[in-house]
Amino acid sequence: MEAFAIEGGKPLSGTLRIHGAKNAALPILAATVLAEGQFEIHDVPHLKDIEVMLKILSEIGAKVSHKEHCVSIDTSQIHETHVPDELMGQMRSSIFLMGPLLARFGEVTISRPGGCAIGERRIDLHLSGLTALGAEYVDAEGYITFRSKSLLGNKIFLTFPSVGATENLMMAAVLAEGTTSICNAAREPEIVDLQNFLNAMGAKVRGAGTDTIVIEGVPKLASVSYRVIPDRIVTGTHLLAVGIAKGHIELHNTVPDHVTALIEMIRGSGVEIKVRHDIMEIKNTSRPHPINRIMTSPYPGFPTDLQAQMMAYLSLANGTSLMKETVFEGRFKHVTELERMGASIYVDLGTAFIRGVDKFYGASVEASDLRAGAALVLAGLAAQGTTCVQQIHHIDRGYERIERQLQQLGASISRINI
Ligand code: UD1
Numbered sequence: 001m002e003a004f005a006i007e008g009g010k011p012l013s014g015t016l017r018i019h020g021a022k023n024a025a026l027p028i029l030a031a032t033v034l035a036e037g038q039f040e041i042h043d044v045p046h047l048k049d050i051e052v053m054l055k056i057l058s059e060i061g062a063k064v065s066h067k068e069h070c071v072s073i074d075t076s077q078i079h080e081t082h083v084p085d086e087l088m089g090q091m092r093s094s095i096f097l098m099g100p101l102l103a104r105f106g107e108v109t110i111s112r113p114g115g116c117a118i119g120e121r122r123i124d125l126h127l128s129g130l131t132a133l134g135a136e137y138v139d140a141e142g143y144i145t146f147r148s149k150s151l152l153g154n155k156i157f158l159t160f161p162s163v164g165a166t167e168n169l170m171m172a173a174v175l176a177e178g179t180t181s182i183c184n185a186a187r188e189p190e191i192v193d194l195q196n197f198l199n200a201m202g203a204k205v206r207g208a209g210t211d212t213i214v215i216e217g218v219p220k221l222a223s224v225s226y227r228v229i230p231d232r233i234v235t236g237t238h239l240l241a242v243g244i245a246k247g248h249i250e251l252h253n254t255v256p257d258h259v260t261a262l263i264e265m266i267r268g269s270g271v272e273i274k275v276r277h278d279i280m281e282i283k284n285t286s287r288p289h290p291i292n293r294i295m296t297s298p299y300p301g302f303p304t305d306l307q308a309q310m311m312a313y314l315s316l317a318n319g320t321s322l323m324k325e326t327v328f329e330g331r332f333k334h335v336t337e338l339e340r341m342g343a344s345i346y347v348d349l350g351t352a353f354i355r356g357v358d359k360f361y362g363a364s365v366e367a368s369d370l371r372a373g374a375a376l377v378l379a380g381l382a383a384q385g386t387t388c389v390q391q392i393h394h395i396d397r398g399y400e401r402i403e404r405q406l407q408q409l410g411a412s413i414s415r416i417n418i
Helices: 022-034 046-060 085-090 092-105 124-132 163-173 189-200 230-244 254-269 305-313 335-342 371-381 402-408
Strands: 003-007 014-015 038-042 065-066 070-074 109-112 136-140 141-149 155-157 180-182 204-206 212-216 223-229 247-252 272-277 278-285 320-324 344-348 351-355 364-366 386-390 411-418
Touching: 003 046, 003 371, 014 141, 014 230, 014 402, 022 038, 022 046, 022 070, 022 092, 022 163, 022 189, 046 065, 046 070, 046 092, 070 092, 085 351, 085 386, 092 109, 092 163, 124 136, 124 155, 163 180, 163 189, 189 204, 189 223, 189 344, 230 247, 230 254, 230 278, 230 305, 230 371, 230 402, 230 411, 254 272, 254 305, 305 320, 305 351, 305 371, 335 344, 335 371, 344 386, 371 386, 371 402, 371 411, 402 411
Parallel strands: 014 247, 038 223, 155 180, 364 386
Antiparallel strands: 003 386, 003 411, 038 070, 065 070, 109 141, 136 141, 180 212, 204 212, 247 278, 272 278, 320 351, 344 351
16 A cells, blocks of 8 residues: 655755646546547646546547647547446546536436545436536436437526536537526636637537636637646645645646635735745745634636645644634544644534644644645654554545655655555
């Protein structure tokens, strides 16, 4: 089994290019199913979740290769509309295939995605949205099968601005007859990226980035070349890494506007951040000030995907901070692991009270999910002594070789076999 061994206490320095966004690449790869032809998708990171998506595409008949950071996909021979069960079970994002397969072939079968470490993760909005577009489904014996002769545009209201449901419905509606509007849509930058990709294919989508997305259906789409946006969660993780470990770094290939909420908060707690085009210069020499009140919320609010890393950072503040998780109810599994390293955190009813401590101590800890794992790596960078982070396959789902990224910034971290 692989783990990370981290010798804490080294300030970070140097330059790092941020890789493409996993959460933008996944729906875009699924959307290639919508047209027959040869696609080239650039800046796709080498991550476990991307591998699973490419494997699914290949098992349903696409020809796929992932060289350097470019994915080539030929979707002309896709013939299968049943997403393989085993792969469906490995990654919740395989649900993104539902909209595109239904739109192109009039049918799709998936096995019901199971629970997950960070919360219940329901799919009711995906199901009711596709039903509103005229498809019918059967949910029996662990499988969901949708069928529709032709999808029809409609007005859909999401009771919560779900990122995945917004994307799935956009992908289904592009080939529907007539106009679809998705109200209370999620506004994440990855949704804007999906709109740009679909429009490059010939779709007519507008409004992504606002809470109403309007899609005029077209009869056919075409294959294209496209580059995905930089990963804002990886960017945010490195901003917090400097906040925790101190030092002075430059991040290239960033979109600073995508991390506004984080920038404003950590500037207020003492980290210096300068922005020049797509370059961010980050400097920190002191212990953070606490942040009185943070609440995770859909974009442009503070992202739930940075909550764990922020908690590691605030654990070292010179005072008490308060953080409420409102997106995923179970997303506090990192608390006990941070406590093993010396943090002092009390959780009640979805709110964490974080009393800052002077230092972390190296310990053996386990990643329970992707971002919780990243938080433990950050804590290890600041800890006195050696930290061993186990279950790092979770971290590999969202960060391309995080140890190399941090080594490039001067950290003492290595991947070891235990
Ligand atoms: C996406 C991101 C994930 C991020 C999350 C929230 C991808 C691949 N993943 O996940 O990294 O943490 O957004 O920013 O982009 N919900 C329902 N019914 C549904 C769908 C969702 O009740 O049909 C609820 C979920 O249980 C959860 C909340 O909505 O409490 C947010 O989920 P959603 O926005 O759908 O997240 P994902 O798309 O799964």
